[in-house]
Amino acid sequence: MIKSMTGFGKSILQLPSKKVTIEVKSLNSKNLDINARIPSQYREKELEMRNTIAKSLVRGKIDFGLYVEITGEETTTRVNEVIVKEYIKQLSNVHQADTTELMKMAVRMPDALKTEREEINEEEFTAIKNELDAALVEIENYRVDEGKALEKDFNIRINNIENLLKKVIEIDPERIKAVRERLQKAVSELKEEVDQNRFEQELIYYLEKFDITEEKVRLSNHLEYFTTTLNSADSNGKKLGFISQEIGREINTIGSKSNYAPMQQLVVQMKDELEKIKEQLLNVL
Structure with missing residues (x-):
């Protein structure tokens, strides 16, 4: 199950003399980056709140805001x-x-x-921590919902690449035949006599350079591994990113070896699907 790094959570705590609003917003980032905006009287508790957020959200660019509005007669x-x-x-x-x-x-x-510095009331701060936990639960639910949408899109893209790979496999014999015929035609147009045995040896060597059997097998394995990782219990955004890089390498190699227009068209379509996957992977936790 994957989770998005995008999310928003908000919780409001009404105390006897003040209203405390907690907001947590998360965007995608390679690492954990927390930007906190809190009143000066709660600065000594900032590290504790940061640790709570880090433990829950793990990764992303996090904007955390703690806003206090005085509603009673007392003021500092x-x-x-x-x-x-x-x-x-x-x-x-x-x-x-x-x-x-x-x-x-x-x-x-x-x-x-x-402004007189107000001492933190521990009972009050405990209530604030509970509201922070509530906001984090809300943002976590948001991330899960976004992750489900991303997962659905990934499955569609991977399925599209698999179908394109099947087409590549289907036309591969036709490609080899076309390459062979093109070479034979080029040789037949030469006015020089050609040793047929030598020509066949060179032809076999040439065709082996264009063989994509290994690439087809590896690409199929990478696609299967991507789906397996996608369905695992954890959200492995970085791992999926590494797998997508390997998928890209195999697609590029097939494209460079194809030397056949219909197959190159299929490779371009696979690259297009993969780019859409990579773009969305930036949002995966």
């Missing part, structure tokens, strides 16, 4: 009364104005507001 931001009064005093010395206007200017000055 306070007006710095001493500083604001001092600003008003200094501003009044510079320019005589209404106290309200001076107040408006003073609160926009540096250090007019101060």
